[in-house]
Amino acid sequence: MLTDEDRAVLDFAGRGWPSPGEKERAVRERLGMSPVRYYQYLNALLDDPEALRYAPVTVNRLRRVRQANRDRTR
Structure with missing residues (x-):
């Protein structure tokens, strides 16, 4: 459950x-x-399923950014 x-x-x-x-x-x-x-x-919130349910657009966008950053540093 997400906190305030x-x-x-x-x-x-x-x-x-x-x-x-x-x-x-x-x-x-x-x-x-x-x-x-x-x-x-x-x-940490980006990996929380509750966060994805609460703000799917934001979480998915930030997950893509995070993955792109990881891919760039490999």
């Missing part, structure tokens, strides 16, 4: 940001966590 924080992170991840600096600032202000912690948290 899980849903907040997924909702946040589904938004677009004009610049990385603005996104990092918003992570700290809105989610109360460091950008590094946000990305660790989000990455």
